[in-house]
Amino acid sequence: MGLPGKNVLAGALFSPVLATLLLAVLTTIGSLLATLLAAPLSPFLTHFFPRPLALARNMFDADSGPGTKATSPTWVRLTVLRLVGIVPWSGINIACGVLGVALCDCSLGTLIGSIPWTAVTCQVGPRSRHIDRSTAIDTMSLL
Helix, strand or coil, X not given: CCCHHHHHHHHHHCCHHHHHHHHHHHHHHHHHHHHXXXXXXXXXXXXHCHHHHHHHHHXXXXXXXXXXXXXXXXXXXXXXXXXXXXXXXXXXXXXXXXXXXXXXXXXXXXXXXXXXXXXXXXXXXXXXXHHXXXXXXXXXXXX
16 A cells, blocks of 8 residues: 555645556556566465465456356456455565466556545645644744
């Protein structure tokens, strides 16, 4: 999910809309780089953690099998994982790299899934600047 402090600062420096778009794109790039860095670890991690990776692979596969009705695309599943916020984003990035999830699915899921929280935290910057100014005015009136 990243540190909200950078989002607050970016929201104060730029317009909240521009900051949200910029940080969502940067988050997506970072996610893709983490996914690419995790890909070479696939044989090693598969050897030591076969069962958890098999469960994750079943979750990420678009066609979970004939007995299930889950036919949502992988990028939708990744978006939901990022929106829910229970699963650490770094774990999602590593799982995508180890399981060989397509980069377009990773990027789309990250971009869409990171926008809501980024937008909320980017709104704090301009609002805190306004609160700081009103506090300074109130302090000056007391003197």
